[in-house]
Amino acid sequence: MNQDEIKRLLGIAAADYIDPWLQVDAYIGVGTGSTANHFIDALAAMQHRFAGAVASSVASADRLKSHGIRVVELNEVSSLAVYVDGADEINPAFSMIKGGGAALTREKIVASAADQFVCIADRSKWVEQLGTFPLPIEVIPMARSLVARKLVGLGGTPVLRENTRTDNGNEILDVHDLNITDPAHLESQINQIAGVVTNGLFAARRADVLLMDLDGEVHTQQRRASD
Numbered sequence: 001m002n003q004d005e006i007k008r009l010l011g012i013a014a015a016d017y018i019d020p021w022l023q024v025d026a027y028i029g030v031g032t033g034s035t036a037n038h039f040i041d042a043l044a045a046m047q048h049r050f051a052g053a054v055a056s057s058v059a060s061a062d063r064l065k066s067h068g069i070r071v072v073e074l075n076e077v078s079s080l081a082v083y084v085d086g087a088d089e090i091n092p093a094f095s096m097i098k099g100g101g102a103a104l105t106r107e108k109i110v111a112s113a114a115d116q117f118v119c120i121a122d123r124s125k126w127v128e129q130l131g132t133f134p135l136p137i138e139v140i141p142m143a144r145s146l147v148a149r150k151l152v153g154l155g156g157t158p159v160l161r162e163n164t165r166t167d168n169g170n171e172i173l174d175v176h177d178l179n180i181t182d183p184a185h186l187e188s189q190i191n192q193i194a195g196v197v198t199n200g201l202f203a204a205r206r207a208d209v210l211l212m213d214l215d216g217e218v219h220t221q222q223r224r225a226s227d
């Protein structure tokens with residue numbers, strides 16, 4: 001199986017996994033990326049069983065709508081039972097790096113509104129320590145150089161992502177060389193830098209459940225209560 005076929009399996013498995021949450025008045029949070037796209041495609045057949053979806057990007061909203069799935073703004077719903085999204089890296093505590101698709105800010109917002117975060121990630125995303133994948137940071141354009149200097153002070157090597165504007169009109173710095181031994185602490189530390197909108201560490205709101213492939217089959221892991 002190639003990687004896209006595995007991602008498709010994960011998307012289908014996620015749609016099956018959230019089945020118990022589907023109710024005619026329930027809204028589902030939907031992530032962004034190639035794995036999330038397969039989840040959206042799998043959701044299409046179930047659309048009559050839930051009220052609608054809150055999307056974490058314009059691209060995901062467009063794909064949901066192309067299937068006829070109702071898309072609503074987060075401001076219109078009081079709760080989200082579940083959020084399903086991919087990741088660029090995920091560690092054994094289910095903390096993640098996200099933002100490879102530049103949607104990290106809306107992803108973090110929608111994820112934080114959901115009771116359950118279901119991560120769908122192929123095995124290449126599994127790491128013992130986060131940080132081989134450069135950490136995406138959404139920055140207000142006028143603060144880009146200031147933020148970059150502060151990130152160098154934290155040991156990072158920021159690189160401006162070329163030809164990229166987020167759905168919020170901002171820029172992305174991809175930060176290499178960070179030694180991420182305490183993801184929650186670094187997430188909070190980077191968020192203190194003026195000009196940072198969001199960073200791609202998802203540790204304060206990490207995944208609760210991970211669907212990941214092993215030998216061509218999807219395995220479901222719950223986050224350990226001790227983590």
Ligand code: 5RP
Pocket residue numbers: 031032033034035036085086087088097098099100101102103104107
């Ligand atoms: C987008 C993300 C994606 O979840 C992440 O980049 C994984 O993408 P893919 O499923 O295409 O591998 O964070 O901002």
